[in-house]
Amino acid sequence: MTTPPAPFLDEIIATLGADSVVGDDPVVVRPRSTAEVAAVVRSCRDHGVAIVPRGGDTGLSGGTDLPVDRSAIVLSLDRLDLIESVDPDRWTITAQAGVTIQALQEAATGVDRKFAPDWGARGTATIGGAIATDAGGNNVVRYGNLRDNVMGIEVVLADGRIWDGRRALRKDSSGYDLKQLFIGAEGTLGVVTSAVLRLVPATPYTQSALAAITGLDALMPLLALAHEQAPAVLTAFELMPDVAIERVCSRYAVTHPMPNRAEHHLLVTLASSEPVTDMLTAFLHAGSRAGLITDAAVAATAEQESSLWFFRDEIPPPRAYPDHHAVGLKLDTAVPIDRISEFVQRVGALAATLTPGAHCYGFGHVGDGNIHMMVLPTDDGAVDDFLERKPVLQRAVDALVFELDGTLSAEHGLGTLLRDRVEPQKPPVEWDLMRTLKAALDPADLCNPGKMLPPVQS
Ligand SMILES: Cc1cc2nc3c(=O)[nH]c(=O)nc-3n(C[C@H](O)[C@H](O)[C@H](O)COP(=O)(O)OP(=O)(O)OC[C@H]3O[C@@H](n4cnc5c(N)ncnc54)[C@H](O)[C@@H]3O)c2cc1C
Numbered sequence: 542m543t544t545p546p547a548p549f550l551d552e553i554i555a556t557l558g559a560d561s562v563v564g565d566d567p568v569v570v571r572p573r574s575t576a577e578v579a580a581v582v583r584s585c586r587d588h589g590v591a592i593v594p595r596g597g598d599t600g601l602s603g604g605t606d607l608p609v610d611r612s613a614i615v616l617s618l619d620r621l622d623l624i625e626s627v628d629p630d631r632w633t634i635t636a637q638a639g640v641t642i643q644a645l646q647e648a649a650t651g652v653d654r655k656f657a658p659d660w661g662a663r664g665t666a667t668i669g670g671a672i673a674t675d676a677g678g679n680n681v682v683r684y685g686n687l688r689d690n691v692m693g694i695e696v697v698l699a700d701g702r703i704w705d706g707r708r709a710l711r712k713d714s715s716g717y718d719l720k721q722l723f724i725g726a727e728g729t730l731g732v733v734t735s736a737v738l739r740l741v742p743a744t745p746y747t748q749s750a751l752a753a754i755t756g757l758d759a760l761m762p763l764l765a766l767a768h769e770q771a772p773a774v775l776t777a778f779e780l781m782p783d784v785a786i787e788r789v790c791s792r793y794a795v796t797h798p799m800p801n802r803a804e805h806h807l808l809v810t811l812a813s814s815e816p817v818t819d820m821l822t823a824f825l826h827a828g829s830r831a832g833l834i835t836d837a838a839v840a841a842t843a844e845q846e847s848s849l850w851f852f853r854d855e856i857p858p859p860r861a862y863p864d865h866h867a868v869g870l871k872l873d874t875a876v877p878i879d880r881i882s883e884f885v886q887r888v889g890a891l892a893a894t895l896t897p898g899a900h901c902y903g904f905g906h907v908g909d910g911n912i913h914m915m916v917l918p919t920d921d922g923a924v925d926d927f928l929e930r931k932p933v934l935q936r937a938v939d940a941l942v943f944e945l946d947g948t949l950s951a952e953h954g955l956g957t958l959l960r961d962r963v964e965p966q967k968p969p970v971e972w973d974l975m976r977t978l979k980a981a982l983d984p985a986d987l988c989n990p991g992k993m994l995p996p997v998q999s
Pocket of ligand 1 (some may be wrong): 628
């Protein structure tokens with residue numbers, strides 16, 4: 542990255558004040574309002590400086606990497622941290638882009654409502670970043686991705702205009718649904734500054750169970766049983782492999798939550814305005830009778846509930862493998878849900894052949910077809926060998942995803958990590974449409990250049 546020109550920096554400091562510009566490699570600009578974001582974007586347009594929006598920086602696809610070949614700033618949304626209104630009668634909450642997911646959840650709870658999106662990085666990830674990546678998480682099986690929880694947004698466009706589309710309408714068939722263009726656009730079309738978010742009924746009765754299951758082929762029959770035994774209250778359906786739970790146990794010196802362990806466990810949460818214990822018990826019994834569940838630990842108290850979820854929050858590689866996760870092959874794949882078992886098994890077989898000795902496990906949101914497969918070395922001595930073999934494994938796994946009609950990114954976005962690998966996933970006309978939109982909305986390619994869209998093949 543080249544440093545932005547001095548006249549540009551002088552202009553920004555004159556407009557926002559010196560305390561809004563931090564560092565020099567990269568230069569981080571920290572506006573305090575939508576109007577200030579718009580002023581920064583106009584200066585970037587006038588001086589040809591690229592804009593890399595940044596929220597909590599918890600994204601897992603390299604979406605906040607700086608471009609290497611042109612001058613750029615990081616546009617931090619951390620000071621846009623105001624919850625503008627909480628409206629229980631409208632079932633909405635309106636918040637600036639820098640508000641964290643956890644702050645939204647707590648504000649909703651305060652008015653006896655629920656903001657449904659949730660995942661392990663809730664304390665740091667911001668709503669702006671979550672909208673930009675169309676984040677998903679643990680509750681998608683019931684409430685959908687961010688896309689399903691956003692009612693309206695405010696965006697600063699690449700030309701510096703502000704589009705205030707913060708409407709709180711459940712239904713609106715008056716033209717293109719433009720907000721959807723910016724959701725999941727990873728900051729390539731503009732900067733999200735504020736959003737109206739959907740609230741759902743509070744679920745004071747929440748209960749989780751960790752079940753030891755007979756194998757991956759049990760997953761889909763168990764999902765059907767869960768919907769049957771607990772209609773409309775199934776909130777999470779998460780695969781937790783024993784090898785990853787074991788890792789959390791040794792890292793934190795805690796006891797394994799399941800006395801009779803299996804190779805795979807399922808974390809199920811039911812949530813409702815009524816008690817859910819009977820439904821949870823009925824589901825576990827039905828699973829056991831069908832020969833799919835061999836043992837289960839049911840959380841009887843809120844403390845036990847959060848203890849089970851502690852294991853789930855800690856199994857992603859940045860937490861479970863802080864030393865080696867960066868070199869690993871980390872997948873954010875979704876496949877049609879009936880292909881999950883096949884996908885996990887085939888990735889395991891590929892890893893065993895192509896990267897022998899590496900640690901391979903799949904975890905996550907299998908209730909909605911999203912499985913995070915991880916292949917990584919577990920000690921320093923194995924890193925070089927793994928890195929040599931990794932490209933072959935990566936190509937084989939990507940080809941498998943395409944063969945199964947899956948996606949390389951279910952919820953983390955493409956960023957720089959997947960941008961160059963994703964092209965075969967969609968027909969050329971689909972990429973052409975996306976490039977046409979990008980060129981129309983950001984002709985100078987100022988907004989997060991080099992992210993998401995595969996480079997045009999010459
Ligand atoms: C332990 C852990 C667990 C996770 N679990 C999940 C999970 O279960 N599900 C899931 O979906 N994700 C998960 N993530 C990934 C991450 O939390 C999400 O991608 C999150 O939405 C990113 O939010 P952020 O504020 O950190 O965004 P950042 O990382 O700062 O940015 C992400 C992308 O959005 C762009 N961006 C940021 N803010 C804006 C804005 N205001 N306007 C326009 N573009 C913007 C950035 O340029 C970048 O391209 C996890 C991450 C960690 C570390």
